[in-house]
Amino acid sequence: MNELIEAVPFLGKRNPRLAKWLIIILALVAPLIAAYFGRSWMRILDFALLYMMLALGLNLVVGFAGLLDLGYIAFYAVGAYTWAFLASPHFGVHMPFWIVLPLGAAFAALAGIILGFPVLRLRGDYLAIVTLGFGEIVRIFMNNLNHPVNITNGPQGINALDSLNLFGWNLAQSLSFGDFKIHYLYLYYYFFLLCVIGSIVFIKRLQISRVGRAWAAMRDDELAAKAIGINVRNMKLLAFSLGATFGGVAGGLFGSFQGFVSPESFSLMESIAVLTMVVFGGMGNIAGAIVGALALTALPEILRNIALPVQEALFGTVILDPEVLRMLLLSLAMILMMLLRPAGLVPAHARYSRPELLKGGA
Amino acid sequence: METLLQQIVNGLVVGSVYALVALGYTMVYGILGLINFAHGEVVMIGALTALQTLLILMGVAPDMAPLLKLAIAVLVAMPVCMILGFLMERLAYRRLRNAPRLAPLITAIGMSFLLQTLAMIIWGRNYHTFPQLISTTPMQPIPGVFVTPVQVAIVIVSALVMAGLILLVTKTRLGRAMRATAENHRVASLMGVDTNAIIGLTFIIGAGLAAVAGVMFASNYGIAHYAMGFMPGLKAFTAAVLGGIGNLGGAMLGGIVLGLVEAVGAGYIETMTFGFLNSSYQDIFAFVILGIVLIFRPTGLLGERVSDRA
Numbered sequence: 001m002n003e004l005i006e007a008v009p010f011l012g013k014r015n016p017r018l019a020k021w022l023i024i025i026l027a028l029v030a031p032l033i034a035a036y037f038g039r040s041w042m043r044i045l046d047f048a049l050l051y052m053m054l055a056l057g058l059n060l061v062v063g064f065a066g067l068l069d070l071g072y073i074a075f076y077a078v079g080a081y082t083w084a085f086l087a088s089p090h091f092g093v094h095m096p097f098w099i100v101l102p103l104g105a106a107f108a109a110l111a112g113i114i115l116g117f118p119v120l121r122l123r124g125d126y127l128a129i130v131t132l133g134f135g136e137i138v139r140i141f142m143n144n145l146n147h148p149v150n151i152t153n154g155p156q157g158i159n160a161l162d163s164l165n166l167f168g169w170n171l172a173q174s175l176s177f178g179d180f181k182i183h184y185l186y187l188y189y190y191f192f193l194l195c196v197i198g199s200i201v202f203i204k205r206l207q208i209s210r211v212g213r214a215w216a217a218m219r220d221d222e223l224a225a226k227a228i229g230i231n232v233r234n235m236k237l238l239a240f241s242l243g244a245t246f247g248g249v250a251g252g253l254f255g256s257f258q259g260f261v262s263p264e265s266f267s268l269m270e271s272i273a274v275l276t277m278v279v280f281g282g283m284g285n286i287a288g289a290i291v292g293a294l295a296l297t298a299l300p301e302i303l304r305n306i307a308l309p310v311q312e313a314l315f316g317t318v319i320l321d322p323e324v325l326r327m328l329l330l331s332l333a334m335i336l337m338m339l340l341r342p343a344g345l346v347p348a349h350a351r352y353s354r355p356e357l358l359k360g361g362a
Numbered sequence: 363m364e365t366l367l368q369q370i371v372n373g374l375v376v377g378s379v380y381a382l383v384a385l386g387y388t389m390v391y392g393i394l395g396l397i398n399f400a401h402g403e404v405v406m407i408g409a410l411t412a413l414q415t416l417l418i419l420m421g422v423a424p425d426m427a428p429l430l431k432l433a434i435a436v437l438v439a440m441p442v443c444m445i446l447g448f449l450m451e452r453l454a455y456r457r458l459r460n461a462p463r464l465a466p467l468i469t470a471i472g473m474s475f476l477l478q479t480l481a482m483i484i485w486g487r488n489y490h491t492f493p494q495l496i497s498t499t500p501m502q503p504i505p506g507v508f509v510t511p512v513q514v515a516i517v518i519v520s521a522l523v524m525a526g527l528i529l530l531v532t533k534t535r536l537g538r539a540m541r542a543t544a545e546n547h548r549v550a551s552l553m554g555v556d557t558n559a560i561i562g563l564t565f566i567i568g569a570g571l572a573a574v575a576g577v578m579f580a581s582n583y584g585i586a587h588y589a590m591g592f593m594p595g596l597k598a599f600t601a602a603v604l605g606g607i608g609n610l611g612g613a614m615l616g617g618i619v620l621g622l623v624e625a626v627g628a629g630y631i632e633t634m635t636f637g638f639l640n641s642s643y644q645d646i647f648a649f650v651i652l653g654i655v656l657i658f659r660p661t662g663l664l665g666e667r668v669s670d671r672a
Contacts, residue, residue, distance in 0.1 A: 144643060
């Protein structure tokens with residue numbers, strides 16, 4: 001939270017208390033503002049929250065533990081497909097969310113450990129390529145496991161996933177009190193917001209815990225970390241599985257929110273997008289992941305709304321379609337950020353490597 | 363038996379293209395310790411530039427001999443890719459030479475996607491047919507085994523190019539400077555080697571090889587599009603690791619071995635898994651091989667370098 005407050009431009013350092021309230025109020029009224037611009041913006045906000053969860057999870061692996069994971073989206077896929085298998089007409093199973101979501105998280109964590117074991121000895125760039133391969137293998141299986149037994153329904157994906165049902169309260173149905181109606185996108189927004197806040201609190205505590213400090217030590221110098229008695233193997237596996245857990249939960253929520261999963265949503269480009277969010281915001285930093293996810297979900301959409309009319313006015317046709325714009329933005333963000341400001345928009349504090357400063361955290 | 367021989371032929375053809383691309387990876391890695399993720403995209407740019415040149419040539423001089431057209435296309439694609447390779451190094455990687463190790467890698471990933479996007483803007487998302495200028499009528503040297511003239515040309519040209527590269531690296535002053543730089547930048551520059559120029563040149567040579575490989579890929583499959591470079595790029599990287607990264611002979615061997623394993627594997631995977639998996643799982647082989655090599659023999663088949671560089 002402190003980092004987030006300091007990240008507020010102009011206000012952050014001068015009046016942290018005001019900045020804090022600004023963030024809280026913004027988080028609460030964001031969907032109302034978005035609704036002013038239209039339903040699609042509320043949807044984008046909901047997705048921004050999902051991306052925040054992903055970025056937080058990936059940041060744990062990349063930023064805290066220093067393990068560059070390019071296959072992170074595979075865990076998101078595991079979560080989403082778990083939801084699709086256990087809560088959709090595809091197999092005719094409809095389990096409640098409090099079974100499916102933890103199961104999805106557990107499967108994702110298991111996948112994280114399965115990935116983690118073989119790559120324990122790899123570091124840096126080799127690790128990146130092998131994790132990328134893992135992500136691709138998962139995607140290839142999703143694409144092709146419709147034959148000879150139809151498990152994933154192949155490239156068509158699985159339809160009509162159950163929506164989130166909180167003990168009889170269906171989030172996909174708008175609430176109405178007499179004439180006053182609350183659209184379901186609000187309900188999802190606040191539910192996702194709670195999830196994100198929960199994740200932030202958890203990760204914050206984790207970061208300053210023994211485990212978080214062990215990760216930081218391992219990231220900065222693996223040999224030295226080993227020498228002071230840190231079990232590097234367990235710490236790496238823990239990083240992979242915990243990071244994957246966040247991916248799995250976000251994936252389940254994504255499935256319930258979208259109502260539809262297909263391999264296309266879990267392409268390498270998505271892994272790269274989440275990584276860009278982490279890098280853009282600032283690696284090893286909770287506020288960075290949040291700012292990065294928000295900025296890189298919103299910016300392409302804003303660009304889409306500005307660039308398309310401008311192009312039509314200037315050239316008469318659309319030269320750069322939205323998907324191209326998004327890729328252009330993400331790749332440029334990644335390159336320029338590394339060249340010009342490698343610590344990201346919100347640079348991580350060095351404080352977490354200095355124990356005497358830990359007390360002031362949280 | 364025919365299936366096996368046929369798949370070996372296919373594997374050799376694809377493998378020799380992998381080997382050409384792998385050389386680019388391995389040279390850059392040998393000198394900078396950087397995985398130039400965007401190398402696969404240079405292959406793609408090479409193929410698409412050649413395609414564009416061919417289309418223009420067909421409009422301007424439809425009567426020109428097909429082989430001459432192809433040669434001109436390659437001669438246009440190579441300098442374009444070389445400039446691209448040089449610019450990548452000069453504008454992005456050089457500034458990051460002393461940065462933490464994740465920074466250049468992330469930049470390279472960004473570069474790869476940037477090039478894909480640019481290609482998408484220029485050439486669109488569609489698959490383009492690559493004109494078949496060398497005959498594709500299959501010959502049957504052994505009954506039941508088909509070999510096309512294109513495939514023969516690919517193997518011969520890549521063998522020639524690789525032989526040329528080996529001569530360059532082992533017999534010339536320039537090659538000696540490259541080897542010295544790969545051994546140790548600092549000492550090499552103390553000995554009067556302009557290491558920056560050598561590194562730039564390494565990127566240029568790698569990109570030139572990639573351009574040739576791009577034209578080969580496009581001719582072999584008859585198509586070209588903006589994302590065609592990514593998978594071959596990854597596989598070529600796998601080939602480089604398999605052979606021992608940083609080792610030129612290793613990259614060639616790795617490319618051929620990977621091509622063979624992939625082709626033979628794809629031919630038999632259905633029988634091996636009792637129909638559960640089929641040839642659409644072909645791309646998995648490269649990743650599995652990569653994982654196995656990195657875990658059990660990170661130095662590769664011929665290499666001495668260790669993967670333990672964080």
